[in-house]
Amino acid sequence: xxxxxxxxxxxxxxxxxxxxxxxxxxxxxxxxxxxxxxxxxxxxxxxxxxxxxxxxxxxxxxxxxxxxxxxxxxxxxxxxxxxxxxxxxxxxxxxxxxxxxxxxxxxxxxxxxxxxxxxxxxxxxxxxxxxxxxxxxxxxxxxxxxxxxxxxxxxxxxxxxxxxxxxxxxxxxxxxxxxxxxxxxxxxxxxxxxxxxxxxxxxxxxxxxxxxxxxxxxxxxxxxxxxxxxxxxxxxxxxxxxxxxxxxxxxxxxxxxxxxxxxxxxxxxxxxxxxxxxxxxxxxxxxxxxxxxxxxxxxxxxxxxxxxxxxxxxxxxxxxxxxxxxxxxxxxxxxxxxxxxxxxxxxxxxxxxxxxxxxxxxxxxxxxxxxxxxxxxxxxxxxxxxxxxxxxxxxxxxxxxxxxxxxxxxxxxxxxxxxxxxxxxxxxxxxxxxxxxx
Numbered sequence: 001x002x003x004x005x006x007x008x009x010x011x012x013x014x015x016x017x018x019x020x021x022x023x024x025x026x027x028x029x030x031x032x033x034x035x036x037x038x039x040x041x042x043x044x045x046x047x048x049x050x051x052x053x054x055x056x057x058x059x060x061x062x063x064x065x066x067x068x069x070x071x072x073x074x075x076x077x078x079x080x081x082x083x084x085x086x087x088x089x090x091x092x093x094x095x096x097x098x099x100x101x102x103x104x105x106x107x108x109x110x111x112x113x114x115x116x117x118x119x120x121x122x123x124x125x126x127x128x129x130x131x132x133x134x135x136x137x138x139x140x141x142x143x144x145x146x147x148x149x150x151x152x153x154x155x156x157x158x159x160x161x162x163x164x165x166x167x168x169x170x171x172x173x174x175x176x177x178x179x180x181x182x183x184x185x186x187x188x189x190x191x192x193x194x195x196x197x198x199x200x201x202x203x204x205x206x207x208x209x210x211x212x213x214x215x216x217x218x219x220x221x222x223x224x225x226x227x228x229x230x231x232x233x234x235x236x237x238x239x240x241x242x243x244x245x246x247x248x249x250x251x252x253x254x255x256x257x258x259x260x261x262x263x264x265x266x267x268x269x270x271x272x273x274x275x276x277x278x279x280x281x282x283x284x285x286x287x288x289x290x291x292x293x294x295x296x297x298x299x300x301x302x303x304x305x306x307x308x309x310x311x312x313x314x315x316x317x318x319x320x321x322x323x324x325x326x327x328x329x330x331x332x333x334x335x336x337x338x339x340x341x342x343x344x345x346x347x348x349x350x351x352x353x354x355x356x357x358x359x360x361x362x363x364x365x366x367x368x369x370x371x372x373x374x375x376x377x378x379x380x381x382x383x384x385x386x387x388x389x390x391x392x393x394x395x396x397x398x399x400x401x402x403x404x405x406x407x408x409x410x411x412x413x414x415x416x417x418x419x420x421x422x423x424x425x426x427x428x429x430x431x432x433x434x435x436x437x438x
Contacts, residue, residue: 012255012434016388025363026393028370031166031290033195033383034188037247038362056228059241063199066245067176067183075200075227076238081108082213083184083200084157086227088112090210091155097119100145100153102127102138104162113157125153131294131376132281135170160185164373165279166382167292175201184208192252193244197237200227255387259289261433263385266394267291269426270383273419279375290384297405298354298379308358355379358404366400368393391430395423 005190019035021027027035043320057071064071077083084106093099093116101113113124127145160171160183172178183201187193202210207223218225228235264284271278277295280286319428351374358379359372371382382399383394 026368028383030386036194054342062242068176077198077200079198080184080186087182093122097122097154099124101155106163131279134281134283165177167286168288191244192247193240259385273398292379292380292382294378
């Protein structure tokens with residue numbers, strides 16, 4: 001019996017031991033960069049050499065079969081950003097072209113489309129999706145768009161699972177059924193490979209149009225030849241795909257019903273205890289293993305009072321824009337930036353700064369790693385559930401959020417007896433899920 005088969009027999013309470021996770025951090029952020037099983041790091045050195053072509057072909061066949069594609073239509077890329085840029089910049093879009101996307105698009109997609117619009121004049125049409133939403137509402141917004149215009153987009157770019165809002169769009173992951181022109185996804189989040197491994201699917205008729213961002217020895221040859229040799233590059237990460245895929249099929253897939261049931265329970269629990277709301281309007285099918293909870297009561301008069309100034313304002317190293325997509329960037333805000341004014345100065349803190357401050361507070365004061373974003377102008381947290389997560393970890397997050405939002409004698413105070421009752425019910429329901437699903 002190999003190690004992955006042994007891992008599949010591990011009891012749920014021991015699943016954390018299967019991953020290279022720090023014991024000092026409560027990790028609720030699998031959806032951002034994943035977590036690497038120990039076995040995915042054990043690749044034979046001869047497979048990592050420049051003579052790894054047979055192993056690379058084998059890895060591509062395994063991955064292509066999993067998504068219902070032919071191996072010659074799938075290539076490895078470093079990440080979804082590289083794959084997205086390779087496609088959009090290869091299409092040579094210009095002033096005559098219209099690109100259609102939605103307001104829930106992955107931030108990198110939006111940035112790349114803005115770049116193409118600025119440099120080459122292609123028009124970008126964005127369909128606004130109001131939140132909270134449902135699958136039916138998203139379809140309705142598309143219908144309204146096409147009723148109001150006779151423009152036929154050259155390219156349409158959609159997320160399968162949205163990033164910040166963590167919503168699942170009604171898309172089936174099978175290239176033969178879905179029949180997209182292109183599909184790109186990171187493997188580290190859901191196929192348990194190390195970071196830096198992603199796939200790009202290209203429909204056969206587009207092979208000659210698409211090139212990697214770096215032109216190298218494969219130029220003029222097949223799609224796979226172009227992407228396989230982008231220059232000196234460590235391809236060993238790609239060779240972990242079969243092991244990651246086997247882990248998914250043997251270990252993760254078996255716990256998926258439990259993980260999703262716990263996610264739905266936890267999302268509603270956190271929305272209740274953290275004074276928030278979900279981004280789905282009663283449509284559980286739009287949630288998989290992530291959920292985003294908007295927190296309208298996180299304001300400069302509540303959260304920041306609990307956040308030491310040094311957590312969100314430090315000596316500037318370089319003046320770069322702050323992005324809620326990268327909370328750590330708050331450390332590099334220039335001191336002259338009006339958003340870096342301390343709360344006692346009377347300035348209203350922007351939602352981006354509040355999200356960054358909340359992220360740092362949860363991580364550094366409470367030892368909790370969770371994504372903090374801005375959605376519709378409000379601070380929000382995004383949780384993920386994997387087999388290594390336990391219900392008591394989300395209770396710790398809920399208690400931290402209660403403490404952060406409390407103010408002395410203000411409306412933010414929570415009835416502790418009522419909170420205990422809610423927590424007890426949640427833990428009992430979570431225990432029932434573990435017992436029933438597993």
